[in-house]
Amino acid sequence: MAHPPPSEPDPPVPSPGRSPLPRADRVTAADRLLSGLRRAGARARCRVGLHDWAYRRNPDVGGASAVFHQCRRCGREYSPPDPRQTWF
Structure with missing residues (x-):
């Protein structure tokens, strides 16, 4: 025969x-x-x-290509364009 549920939960027993x-x-x-x-x-x-972009630097790569951004929440990476690159 099953016991009825207690009317109040037992107090937690401290270890x-x-x-x-x-x-x-x-x-x-x-x-x-x-x-x-x-x-x-x-x-x-x-x-x-x-995204919540964080500025990161890759120690294995040198120069401007070492800089990238990474989202603090999802981890997505974004490499900003190199300012020295131009269209003409």
Whole structure:
């Protein structure tokens, strides 16, 4: 015969040697929801082309070709055009 569910959940049992986390340090469902919304918003911004570019330099390559930009969110790379190249 199955036991009925308890009316209140059991209090968390602290592990020996550690005190339980204070309420302010616990991760709540609202924290997880906000974190997920932030990640989804970041993916959406990259999808429409609003990347968060970071200036990077490749140590294996020298000169102006060593400079490139990389998105902090999705990792896409963008190499700016060389200013010395001209059409004429």
